[in-house]
Amino acid sequence: xxxxxxxxxxxxxxxxxxxxxxxxxxxxxxxxxxxxxxxxxxxxxxxxxxxxxxxxxxxxxxxxxxxxxxxxxxxxxxxxxxxxxxxxxxxxxxxxxxxxxxxxxxxxxxxxxxxxxxxxxxxxxxxxxxxxxxxxxxxxxxxxxxxxxxxxxxxxxxxxxxxxxxxxxxxxxxxxxxxxxxxxxxxxxxxxxxxxxxxxxxxxxxxxxxxxxxxxxxxxxxxxxxxxxxxxxxxxxxxxxxxxxxxxxxxxxxxxxxxxxxxxxxxxxxxxxxxxxxxxxxxxxxxxxxxxxxxxxxxxxxxxxxxxxxxxxxxxxxxxxxxxxxxxxxxxxxxxxxxxxxxxxxxxxxxxxxxxxxxxxxxxxxxxxxxxxxxxxxxxxxxxxxxxxxxxxxxxxxxxxxxxxxxxxxxxxxxxxxxxxxxxxxxxxxxxxxxxxxxxxxxxxxxxxxxxxxxxxxxxxxxxxxxxxxxxxxxxxxxxxxxxxxxxxxxxxxxxxxxxxxxxxxxxxxxxxxxxxxxxxxxxxxxxxxxxxxxxxxxxxxxxxxxxxxxxxxxxxxxxxxxxxxxxxxxxxxxxxxxxxxxxxxxxxxxxxxxxxxxxxxxxxxxxxxxxxxxxxxxxxx
Numbered sequence: 001x002x003x004x005x006x007x008x009x010x011x012x013x014x015x016x017x018x019x020x021x022x023x024x025x026x027x028x029x030x031x032x033x034x035x036x037x038x039x040x041x042x043x044x045x046x047x048x049x050x051x052x053x054x055x056x057x058x059x060x061x062x063x064x065x066x067x068x069x070x071x072x073x074x075x076x077x078x079x080x081x082x083x084x085x086x087x088x089x090x091x092x093x094x095x096x097x098x099x100x101x102x103x104x105x106x107x108x109x110x111x112x113x114x115x116x117x118x119x120x121x122x123x124x125x126x127x128x129x130x131x132x133x134x135x136x137x138x139x140x141x142x143x144x145x146x147x148x149x150x151x152x153x154x155x156x157x158x159x160x161x162x163x164x165x166x167x168x169x170x171x172x173x174x175x176x177x178x179x180x181x182x183x184x185x186x187x188x189x190x191x192x193x194x195x196x197x198x199x200x201x202x203x204x205x206x207x208x209x210x211x212x213x214x215x216x217x218x219x220x221x222x223x224x225x226x227x228x229x230x231x232x233x234x235x236x237x238x239x240x241x242x243x244x245x246x247x248x249x250x251x252x253x254x255x256x257x258x259x260x261x262x263x264x265x266x267x268x269x270x271x272x273x274x275x276x277x278x279x280x281x282x283x284x285x286x287x288x289x290x291x292x293x294x295x296x297x298x299x300x301x302x303x304x305x306x307x308x309x310x311x312x313x314x315x316x317x318x319x320x321x322x323x324x325x326x327x328x329x330x331x332x333x334x335x336x337x338x339x340x341x342x343x344x345x346x347x348x349x350x351x352x353x354x355x356x357x358x359x360x361x362x363x364x365x366x367x368x369x370x371x372x373x374x375x376x377x378x379x380x381x382x383x384x385x386x387x388x389x390x391x392x393x394x395x396x397x398x399x400x401x402x403x404x405x406x407x408x409x410x411x412x413x414x415x416x417x418x419x420x421x422x423x424x425x426x427x428x429x430x431x432x433x434x435x436x437x438x439x440x441x442x443x444x445x446x447x448x449x450x451x452x453x454x455x456x457x458x459x460x461x462x463x464x465x466x467x468x469x470x471x472x473x474x475x476x477x478x479x480x481x482x483x484x485x486x487x488x489x490x491x492x493x494x495x496x497x498x499x500x501x502x503x504x505x506x507x508x509x510x511x512x513x514x515x516x517x518x519x520x521x522x523x524x525x526x527x528x529x530x531x532x533x534x535x536x537x538x539x540x541x542x543x544x545x546x547x548x549x550x551x552x553x554x555x556x557x558x559x560x561x562x563x564x565x566x567x568x569x570x571x572x573x574x575x576x577x578x579x580x581x582x583x584x585x586x587x588x589x590x591x592x593x594x595x596x597x598x599x600x601x602x603x604x605x606x607x608x609x610x611x612x613x614x615x616x617x618x619x620x621x622x
Contacts, residue, residue, distance in 0.1 A: 008058035031201040036221035038438030068171035075161035079150035155181030175203035208492040311372035318367035345504030378453025385444040427556035454482035462490040514563035
């Protein structure tokens with residue numbers, strides 16, 4: 001059953017055309033993801049479908065009587081209402097029945113009101129609905145319903161809006177980046193909820209695991225054309241690659257035909273016959289196809305970072321707490337060159353506070369942060385970039401530098417760097433306030449990288465970035481030779497780029513896990529299975545006869561120990577290479593006494609690290 005049809009929609013802002021004459025339909029039961037580059041008008045399309053904006057041409061035909069809910073990126077809520085009042089302010093009739101019932105419970109002396117409310121609950125079958133909506137509120141950590149909206153963070157407001165959208169059980173649910181501001185536990189719950197519920201979804205999201213596990217169709221807007229893929233994200237990637245290869249073949253054929261027709265045209269044929277006149281007319285179409293170029297720009301981030309010394313960053317017994325909320329308790333860690341650490345944990349466990357302490361934006365209650373002399377931080381924060389009124393894109397980047405050094409002694413100008421980040425020369429002279437949210441994030445990332453850091457810290461870098469930019473950013477980060485520290489709720493992103501995790505569990509507990517996010521989830525699942533098995537074992541009858549067993553076989557390593565064992569092998573190899581490198585430096589006869597002393601200290605530290613890690617390696621290998 002068709003719920004909604006989009007016919008020939010077009011939208012422009014001045015000279016900028018976002019999209020032109022696009023058409024598609026949404027049928028009941030479809031779970032559609034809409035994919036396009038930042039600045040292509042994804043949010044505009046959602047706003048037009050939801051009735052929040054109008055198109056220049058075309059129309060949206062909605063089936064009569066259906067209910068549509070729209071989750072915006074930045075929800076607009078009444079600041080004077082409480083969470084509970086916000087939820088009950090919707091036009092959902094069942095919610096009003098539940099609200100009346102709860103009011104009747106609060107006044108037990110009014111028996112008639114209670115009876116009417118009870119009968120209404122029965123009539124609307126509201127009991128299951130009440131259970132479900134309370135479960136949704138619980139999963140989204142909206143426990144204190146008496147808090148006013150004006151006291152909430154942006155993430156909490158987004159969760160209220162999401163709860164409202166889910167509770168109303170619409171015929172069509174439109175979602176703009178639904179996983180933004182959700183922690184990993186919430187995202188996985190929402191993923192499971194959408195996968196099992198019979199809902200019709202139309203969404204924009206950059207979360208590729210979410211696309212993979214929830215969506216059954218993907219619509220892509222690419223260079224002004226719409227392409228439909230009847231499958232999930234893996235299917236989309238496969239079919240898109242095949243489409244691009246086919247387009248390349250067709251373009252090659254067009255070029256050959258163009259060359260042939262060009263030779264014929266140069267003979268200046270006279271259009272005396274209908275056949276020759278038609279051939280001349282067709283030549284222009286052939287020429288256009290032959291010269292067509294895909295409007296894609298691959299970011300080439302071959303940045304030559306500044307040299308990193310032997311001492312990176314040392315955290316010594318760091319403690320930090322707020323009233324009633326401990327964040328860190330004597331936390332210690334020594335970063336080494338090339339480490340790639342991901343940070344995960346629920347909202348409010350102190351992830352951003354940790355980054356701020358590391359970079360000196362916040363101070364610990366006790367302990368020391370010792371930063372190596374050669375360390376240059378590049379810190380990409382959630383707050384984004386501060387834009388001055390009337391500032392243009394190129395002016396923003398030039399505040400941080402006019403060029404950036406690349407490998408092999410080359411360099412790239414600020415303009416060229418912006419081009420690599422998909423800002424063409426014309427867009428570079430646009431005012432920043434005209435940029436989309438994702439384009440501003442891309443510009444912000446440019447300002448961080450042009451400073452040429454050797455210790456890169458990214459706090460939720462994937463929010464608002466399109467999938468094309470994410471793939472390019474991941475490719476850069478895989479080649480980045482410095483230290484990398486990332487806070488992200490994007491599981492696909494984390495799996496691809498980090499070696500191990502800091503897991504912030506709350507109450508100042510931080511676990512150092514040797515693996516990526518999927519490894520950690522596998523480990524957590526195995527613990528849950530062990531707990532269940534232990535409980536089943538306890539339930540065995542105590543008086544059962546003992547059974548003679550074979551002597552215990554050689555103990556196998558746990559999942560966590562296997563990951564630690566592999567990580568130790570990598571660490572020891574890196575340290576051995578560093579040891580050889582320093583030993584070679586001693587052959588330099590021009591070394592001063594101070595330099596020899598410095599190298600001797602470095603060599604001693606490395607040899608100590610090798611000894612400690614080797615001892616642990618032998619323990620695990622026995």
